[in-house]
Each structure stands twice: as C-alpha cells, then as structure tokens.
Amino acid sequence: MKAMVLKEYGKPLVLEEVSKPKIGNAEVLLKVKAAGVCGTDLKIQQGLVPTKKLPLIPGHEIAGVVEEIGQGVKDFKVSDEVLVSYYVSCGNCRSCLAGRETICENLKGRLGFEFNGGFAEYVAVPEACLLPKPSNISFEQAAVVSDAVATSYHAFVRRAGIKEGDYLVIVGGGGGLGLHAIQVAQNLGANIIGIDISDNKLETMRNLGVKKVLNGQKLDWSKAVFNYTDGRGADYVALFACTNDTVREGINSLRKGGKLVFIAYSTEISFNALKCHLNEIDILSTRAATRSDIEDSLELIREAKVKPIISKILTLEELNDGLALIKNGDLTGRLAVNIK
Ligand SMILES: [Zn+2]
Ligand SMILES: [Zn+2]
Structure with missing residues (x-):
C-alpha cells in the first residue's frame, strides 16, 4: 500500500x-x-x-x-x-x-x-x-471531528463547565481548531470574545457570528476585554495559542475566580503567580478528547448545530x-x- x-x-x-x-x-x-x-x-x-x-x-x-x-x-x-x-x-x-x-x-x-x-x-x-x-x-469532515471539534468539547464541557451567558475569550479563534471551538461555545450559549492576529482571521470569526473580535497584536487586549464586560472580566479564557503574551493577557482578562484553560501548550511559560493567587485564578489543562466527547460532538454534527x-x-x-x-x-x- x-x-x-x-x-x-x-x-x-x-x-x-x-x-x-x-x-x-x-x-x-x-x-x-x-x-x-x-x-x-x-x-x-x-x-x-x-x-x-x-x-x-x-x-x-x-x-x-x-x-x-x-x-x-x-x-x-x-x-x-x-x-x-x-x-x-x-x-x-x-x-x-x-x-x-x-x-x-x-x-x-x-x-x-x-x-x-x-x-x-x-x-x-x-x-x-x-x-x-x-x-x-463527508469523510474529510468526519476525519477531523475527533480532534478539531471534540478537543474543544472536552475543554469547554467536560473540563471547564462553560454555561449559558458566561463570558469566554477564545485566543486563536480564527484557526482550524478555534473555528470549531467557536461553534461549540455558541451551542453552550457563551458570550464569545474572539482573538486572533490577522484581519483575515478576525473576519472569519465575524462571519461565524462572533460579535466581539479583537486583534491580539495589540498587546494589552485584556483592557478591551474588561471594557466589553463592563469592568467585570471574563469567566473563562481558552488558549488555542500558548505564549508568554497570551498567558499574561489571558490572566489579566479574567474576573476574580476565573479560569484559564490551556488547549495549546508549550514547554515553558512564565506568568504572574501572585496575580493568580490574589484572584484565585484556576489554571486548567486539557488533553485531547475522550470517546464520549467525540460521541457528543457527533451528535451536535448530526443535529447540524456544529459543522x-x-x-x-x-x-x-x-x-x-x-x-x-x-x-x-x-x-x-x-x-x-x-x-x-
Ligand atoms: Zn490533530
Ligand atoms: Zn487506562
């Protein structure tokens, strides 16, 4: 063969x-x-x-x-x-x-x-x-479900417990994984703030129905998140891009008791642990998707809620x-x- x-x-x-x-x-x-x-x-x-x-x-x-x-x-x-x-x-x-x-x-x-x-x-x-x-x-669409869709399902539903009305920042929302993350989050009824670094990707997120998108090249995007949430801060920040900058701004975007969710990874990251301590920020790691995450994702696809x-x-x-x-x-x- x-x-x-x-x-x-x-x-x-x-x-x-x-x-x-x-x-x-x-x-x-x-x-x-x-x-x-x-x-x-x-x-x-x-x-x-x-x-x-x-x-x-x-x-x-x-x-x-x-x-x-x-x-x-x-x-x-x-x-x-x-x-x-x-x-x-x-x-x-x-x-x-x-x-x-x-x-x-x-x-x-x-x-x-x-x-x-x-x-x-x-x-x-x-x-x-x-x-x-x-x-x-199609077979092409079916092939990517186990990762592209179910990884976000695992992170948002099984691990983070995102609910209707929660403010969720999706960092890297215009990428191949992020576009599916947006659809999963929309199904949960989350208020999504999409972040990416090219106009093309911001436009793609808008076309999916994301009302608030921000360019992550503005290095203090956490301030815009606070403005958008009327000074409250996001409930969750999901990182589909993992760098010192995204982690710092992610932590700075969260409300007290908010959760930073790692979908992307890299070997070493430095961050302000004092800020996490003072605000009881949860650092949540996620790994891929289980069989039941994939089954649930397939159900969303059968019902045409996610494509x-x-x-x-x-x-x-x-x-x-x-x-x-x-x-x-x-x-x-x-x-x-x-x-x-
Ligand atoms: Zn993959
Ligand atoms: Zn085992």
Whole structure:
C-alpha cells in the first residue's frame, strides 16, 4: 500500500510502498478515505512531540471504511463507514474508569504517534476506537471531528463547565481548531470574545457570528476585554495559542475566580503567580478528547448545530505541502488529505 512515512525528524515525509498492516483479534483493517492534518502533525514531523521510534506513518484524524475484521470484533462489520478516536487506552485504570482515557495510566499509545496512523491507504484500528460516521458529512469532515471539534468539547464541557451567558475569550479563534471551538461555545450559549492576529482571521470569526473580535497584536487586549464586560472580566479564557503574551493577557482578562484553560501548550511559560493567587485564578489543562466527547460532538454534527470546516483538501502525495501551509499559519479551517 502507499503511505507517507516519517523517516527522519525535520525532513519531509516520504511516499513509500509498504506492506498492509496485519490486524489483531479485536482490530479492523480500515481503508482510509480521509485523514485530517493538524498542527500536531507538524510538531511530530519536527520531532517536538514524543512518538514511537521512526519510521512512523503519522495521521491521527482518520475516517474510512471497514475492509476486514478480526475474529473478536463484535459491533462493526465490513463496509461500515467510521471515524477513529485515536487514543488506545487500557479501559481499567482509575482514569479510564472515570471516563478520562486521554490520561490513561497505562496508555498503550495513540494512532499516528505511537502506532502507525492514517496517512496511508490502510490502517489497523482497535474496535474500541471506532465510531460510526454520520451520513450528513463527508469523510474529510468526519476525519477531523475527533480532534478539531471534540478537543474543544472536552475543554469547554467536560473540563471547564462553560454555561449559558458566561463570558469566554477564545485566543486563536480564527484557526482550524478555534473555528470549531467557536461553534461549540455558541451551542453552550457563551458570550464569545474572539482573538486572533490577522484581519483575515478576525473576519472569519465575524462571519461565524462572533460579535466581539479583537486583534491580539495589540498587546494589552485584556483592557478591551474588561471594557466589553463592563469592568467585570471574563469567566473563562481558552488558549488555542500558548505564549508568554497570551498567558499574561489571558490572566489579566479574567474576573476574580476565573479560569484559564490551556488547549495549546508549550514547554515553558512564565506568568504572574501572585496575580493568580490574589484572584484565585484556576489554571486548567486539557488533553485531547475522550470517546464520549467525540460521541457528543457527533451528535451536535448530526443535529447540524456544529459543522466541521475544511478549507483545503490535498492528495496523500501533497501532504508535505499541507504541513508547509500549517507552518505558514494562514489556513482558516482544517486541512485534510483525501486518499483514493
Ligand atoms: Zn490533530
Ligand atoms: Zn487506562
């Protein structure tokens, strides 16, 4: 089969002919129809995220058709159209039993990180990772749900508990993840303040119905948040861009007792812990999305309350061009590869 293989960090992926994966008892062989490409794939290519020893076939946002099933597979059959939850967890530890499998204590790995992923014609997937694809969306749209939509659902609903009327600042709201975060937050009834750094992205947020947008290049945007909230401050600041500047302004934007929610990450950040102490600011970290977050996200999509936005579709061979587009930072919406 054809696959895009990462052989060396920092180098382009290489199109290769490799053998089809063999499936285990509780796995299916999936004919990949589409795979989402996201910022994390760029980080993987650059060697900034831990993965298995190279070579690796990345691609964690996967949708396709079941081609073959292992003997122990119960709930899926050949020809089923599915998408994939890419965390392969143990199902038995404290975290898993609490429904928090992205922080599984015995995490077996993730498709596209520790296991080969979807930038290939076929991928082996454990049955426990499969979800039925809604019929009202394309394979490209289905592929990105597990990350682009469900990550925000996880952060806003499961972790932060955002409710109707809450003031929520979305930092990086014009990017591929942010545009889906906005839709999830609109469904919750939040008052959204969208922040990004290009006019293009501010316009995209406005077109989605965000009434208040701010240019994050004005380095003291927290003052504008206070003005907009009549001096009260935001209830939540969600960071889809994580730098010293966004963290500082995020903390400065919050009301007393507000929550700073990290969706983006970087290794070291400095911030004013005294200010957090004086105002009992909660620092909340979130990691990806659980299977039930993806199920709930799919429900929103079936009801047409959220629409996965794909801005560009490439062929598998063009994947390196896609990573370059992400690096240059001017995509609005998500990128996917279509695999024939
Ligand atoms: Zn992703
Ligand atoms: Zn576990």
